[in-house]
Amino acid sequence: MVSHKNNNRILFISTLFTLFLLFFSQVALPATASKSTITPDQSPGVINIITRHESGILDSFAEGFLASSFAQDIGYTTSDKNKIVFWTVQTTQGWQTALGRTGEGAMDLAWGGGPPLFDSMIEANLLQPINNLNDQDLMNLIDAQVPTEVAGVEMTKISNSDLMWAANVISSFGFTVNNKVLADFGLEKPSTWEELASPDFFVDENIASIAMGNPPETTSNTRIYQIILQQFGWERGWEILMSMAGNGAIFGGSLATRAGVIQEQVAVSMTIDFYGVYAATECSDCEYVIPTDGTAINGDPIAVAANMINPEAAAAFMKYTFSDEGQSLWIKNDRLPIAVGAFNTPLGQTRPDVAELYNVTLTNQGIDFDDDLALATLETTIEYFDSTISDIHADLKIVWSELVNSFKDGTITRAEFDAKVTELAAPQLTLDEAKVANTQIKSSAQYKVDIKNEWLETARTRYIGSSEDDSPFPALWSFFSIVAIMMVISILRKKRT
Template sequence: MAAGCIGGGGGSTSSSESPTKSTTSSASQTTTSNEYTVSPSETTTSTQGETTTSQTQTTTSPTQTTTTAPQTTTTVTHTTTTPQQGNVELIILTRHDTTIQSLAKEYFLKSDIAKEYHITKIRFIKATESQWVEFIKRGVADVGWGGGPTLFDTLYTEGYLAPITDEKILSLLGTNISETIAGMPMVRKDNDGKVYWIAAALSSFGFTENKKALQKWGLPEPKKWEDIASEAWARDPPQYGIADPTRSTSNTRIYQIILQAFGWDQGWRILTLIAANSRIYDASDAVREAVIAGDIAAGNTIDFYGYTAMQLNPDCVYIIPEGESIINGDPIALLKSSKHPEAAQAFIYWVLTEGQKIWLNKEVNRLPVNPSIFNTPEGQQRQDLRTAYYLALHTRGIQFDDERALKTIYAMQQYFKATLVDTNEELHRAWMAIVNAHKSGKIDDQTFERLKDELTAPIQFKDPETGETVTFTEEYAEKINDKILKDPNFKDTIVQEWRDAAKAKYQKVLQEVNG
């Protein structure tokens, strides 16, 4: 469904991904935030005021208490954090842009919570997903904020998040903040009920189109993912845009949605044809910018990228594929590297309550996770966002299995990159040859369908460990998922196998068309 424009005039966009066209650096390179420059190999923060004082006889340290997250049928004991003495500097590891960073710094440092916990300074580190682990390992950051559930679930799985134990935060769950929205988790808990991240904002996933560019290229308006994966969208140069999943958490989520919406086998066929009709970009914001400029007619976008495009160019419209999308929570979490866990949790509480007004800013335009913010004076001015929030609550999406997605995420990202990104030129050339042969009458409908089926069929490749010829089934992806992450040699070998096999398949189809 098409989304209405929310917010006022244009401005700097907000995002849990980079808002500017830039080349992402590796974890060994220097990362620049709006406040300072830091390398993951440097430790730049010092321990200040680590002493805590008890305000009540029941107050304990979060590191000493095992907590159970609130459930409807259980009695829960929480930890109450105590303000630290001395000046505290918090370091926030983030994917949010400088607009959100600046607003958070301005609002929070004026808050009573900041004063209570003696927090006098906030520094932000804007880092790519691949750099987060290095920063956490070096003990550089206290809080992780923004970047999508894929990133935070990865950190949770690998043990880089600390459980949230503050009673004020946990009391928000199930009251001010729903634990699920549109069937999707807004909280990540372990088997013991400990809470490791909480959504701070909501997001949906779809595509943004430029109506003027659609008209220029004679393209039908897409409503669903299958529309883009069709002969009707085959153009030279391609007029759809997608991002490399190894560089974009939002595009990773879109691909996971498609794989679950259509099933693993059919999902990969649809992804293959979408990629065949697409230009590949290094980052999701670059896709958005291309749509705004009319360089392409449409492209994958998270919702607030779409809303930004609509503000900056009236020809742009953001569309949520009906019944083929989900609502995601964009998390905030306490990092295990935090030197100030009490103050860090105080900041998290602020973000989930008073700090929700950041999303209402007309240069941000995101959906808050805590609807009580709409009862504030700022919230009363954003009835458009209030409407969008309650629309999101009733979005008809797929029954997305987050645990299932996590089991194949690394394998899926690398397979997509090897077979659809690195070999995109060969894929696009073969697909255009099939389409043009069909349009010219060189091949009939039956031959067209057969060649399309061959082009999108699962590739066969040699398993590096067994030497056997296999296909990339969901079961196989799950089996090698952790090995892809932990064994660089295995990853490099199998990625090359995938790349070579995909290229050979596309060239074979092209030769058959031309032959």
């Protein structure tokens, strides 16, 4: 028989294990350049960098930095791989937790994740001005390498004359097509978001033509959805997103979404530009498309953590990333450097495909994207999409299939189809209400749960109710139910007599 003491011990150990899992679900184990899983000694030479960049990019920069004069001038050698520690963290909460650390284990730099994430960290006082490093060489390098704007989009964040972040790499947002799958599905190659939302892009209830990432799991796809919402307006934007989801499927993160088009699961995937370039190198049928009806250029930042403890190494690493040599590593990894001089390096001259995309991106007239508005509605956009599209996608697919088929077989007119789409997709809160909800979602976990449940149930009622309205079976079922009840009553009366 197991004693109560042993039961208590087991319960205590289980609780500790659960807390351990909960903590590391938010903050990933550090990844060093050598893929070591040990926790490094927090010596003056260690740089802790929180990031959302992929491991291949991190390895390239760690190796390049240690071999550079920037590193060797302050005492690093090429064998110091365990002193460049990358903390790969995906969630906003995880970033807040990691950047909030002080003393041993504190973050020195934040690198990659998009302007909205960095702006939210500034808002939470978790980043400090780059000029606090007191390194004039670094400031001069940033001035020389980082343009004030690209295609009308600012590439630095200035607050009260302080440089809070600077773009280290640029991106556009669009989609990647697989021309073979388009042909197999009998679809024309799209060039706009509205084409993807058209009933013409619907294949079958059980076949997805589009892969869309789920916002809680992908920053880049979330930015795509925000671009659509700003370009077309809050109401029309949600119509387009719902319609695209009706034609497609929800694929989780951006890697899974990209894999969908490479592996011929779908004809189109939502992608940031460098994922499109990568897809094209992996699959000759794939091609990245910058939508003609709206994209935005993005400067992916690097910044200094508020609780940084290694300023000399942080400044050296930043200088390397802004040098032509460091910038050429973005080209190697299918991305667009912020500094045009990177294309004059030996690495840069090997990728004319990236140079071509770079030139197209710089001449692209993107939308007038409002970063402040994006930040003010970010959490609402993520959770509303998750509740009304991702969580009940099966219900959406059913009603969308019935609606498109009714239009295609002539049962309803295009005007009736459009009216029904507007009814189904009508946002449950105005843009101003979305800003208020955004603040409440960030400040109250219970509010977030409650409002998401409310949004989900309202959307489900719309989808299911619309599906039943369009079907003859509810009326027939009611008729036969009444007949059955009358027959039972008649039989009971006969038995009584």
